[in-house]
Amino acid sequence: MLIPIELIIIAVSAILLGVIALWKRKAPARLRDVPALARLVRMLGLSVEDGTRLHISLGSGNLLDVRGGSSLAGLAMLRHIAERTSVSDSPPVASSGDPLLGLLSQDTIQAGYKAANAGELYSHTAGRVAGLSPFGYAAGAMHISQNENVSANILIGHFGAEVALLADAAERENVAIIGASDNLAGQAVLFANSQDALLGEELFSAGAYLGAGVSHLASLTLQDVFRWVIIFILLGGAAAKFAGVM
Amino acid sequence: MRVITVFIVTLSGLAILSGYFLTDLFPVLAEVQTQILNVAITLAGVAMLVGIFNLVSVHTDKVRRSQKGGVYSALLVISLLITLVLGIILRPGHVAMQAVVNGIIIPTESALMGILTISLLYAAIRLLRRRVDVMSIIFLLTAAIILFGSATLPFGDIPLLGDFARWWSQVWALGGMRGILIGVGLGALTTGLRVLFGADRPYGGS
Incomplete structure (x- = not known):
């Protein structure tokens, strides 16, 4: 019986993730400088100090399909933002364009509040479903940046080109934007609309930069390992093709 | 409670994965996968109702507190209720x-x-x-080249620009896109594994 290559990749990834996580418990983390994420960390502190709100947009990704990965990355980041800013006068608000994601965002924010020993401050309106279609979501989430004393809009998840409407609304209110999407159109729009853009896999690294734990650091290391493997395979394949071997 | 939820998540995830890869060896896994997916779809349907309730609750709260933009919230709730009631009475095909x-x-x-x-x-x-940097200039130049290369101009096509735009988009832009998508795929894989093994728990309020 032939074992599928996908299963081998998943099994090897899981084992490596565990091994690297154990190794990262002892070795200090060395992260490269990502200006957008350094700015995100600064914005968390500033929002608590000046009593303004952070708006975390999780996009309209569905957890039951391939867009779920970016939504889960957004939730992991939300968990730590909620923990750090829950005691602010204006606690953070998360919006999503998918009901399942909306439910999970409420659960995640509540977990962040509990971790900060501020469980009693949690309100169910902190996690919102802003709309049920991509444009409906953009229209609903624009409203939050415009009306709720928001100082920064953090967009992490699945966004298409409609994210330009959100970014434009934020810009009009002088709200800072940090964004990343797993969709190329959304990523291009966010690149043009934000001060420091997050590209590609940087979307998944926010947790590690916010100090979310060794599993996030292990994820980053594993991504780097696989990236080098893919680079060598691509270059090797190209060289073999060029030499007429393949 | 936390242990039970992590157990359910891990078991469901592994069952779904096994259903994709090991059905030749264990045919029963296909049935298990179908049943779990049915439960997930049903729960997603229920979540839709909860999501709508959340939307109404948030905007009703804004109206009640007379917050900024409350008028739009009132309009949203009224429109939603009218559409919902009409939809239930008349059916969507009316x-x-x-x-x-x-x-x-x-x-x-x-x-x-x-x-x-x-x-x-x-x-x-x-x-x-x-921001004025090399990446921004390349970004704008690429957009301009692709637009000019594909636009119908009153004085005819600009010589060689169409071919150059095609080469630029199919070699450089497409290569960059694939690189980004590979990075996103790797990120999604490791994020999925973290959730599957309970390192990340965006559920259970803990």
């Missing part, structure tokens, strides 16, 4: 419901798409004001 879709929802989304074009153009113009 001519009145079709009129709501064709006369309000589709034109509104089309208008948003129209605004989107302006927003994108405005963002491109502001890009160099926001």
Whole structure:
């Protein structure tokens, strides 16, 4: 019986993730400088100090399909933002364009509040479903940046080109934007609309930069390992093709 | 409670994965996978109702507290309730419901798409004001080359530009896109594994 290559990749990834996580418990983390994420960390502190709100947009990704990965990355980041800013006068608000994601965002924010020993401050309106279609979501989430004393809009998840409407609304209110999407159109729009853009896999690294734990650091290391493997395979394949071997 | 939820998540995830890869060896896994997916779809349907309730609750709260933009919240709740009641009484196929879709929802989304074009153009113009670096200049040049290469111009095509735009988009842009998508795929894989093994728990409020 032939074992599928996908299963081998998943099994090897899981084992490596565990091994690297154990190794990262002892070795200090060395992260490269990502200006957008350094700015995100600064914005968390500033929002608590000046009593303004952070708006975390999780996009309209569905957890039951391939867009779920970016939504889960957004939730992991939300968990730590909620923990750090829950005691602010204006606690953070998360919006999503998918009901399942909306439910999970409420659960995640509540977990962040509990971790900060501020469980009693949690309100169910902190996690919102802003709309049920991509444009409906953009229209609903624009409203939050415009009306709720928001100082920064953090967009992490699945966004298409409609994210330009959100970014434009934020810009009009002088709200800072940090964004990343797993969709190329959304990523291009966010690149043009934000001060420091997050590209590609940087979307998944926010947790590690916010100090979310060794599993996030292990994820980053594993991504780097696989990236080098893919680079060598691509270059090797190209060289073999060029030499007429393949 | 936390242990039970992590156990359920891990077991469901592994069952779904096994259903994809090991059905030849264990045919029963296909049935298990179907059953779990059915439960997930049913729960997603229920979550839709909860999501709508959340939307109404948030906007009703804004109206009650007379917050900024409360008028729009009131309009949203009233429109939602009218559409919901009409939909239940008349059924979605009724001519009145079709009129709501064709006369309000589709034109509104089309208008948003129209605004989107302006927003994108405005963002491109502001890009160099926001940050002047090599990447921004390449970004704008690429957009301009692709636009000029595919546009119908009154004086005919610019010589070689069409071919250059095609080469640029199919070699450089497409290569970059694949690189980004591979990075996103790797990120999604490791994020999925973290959730599967309970390192990340966006559920259970813990």
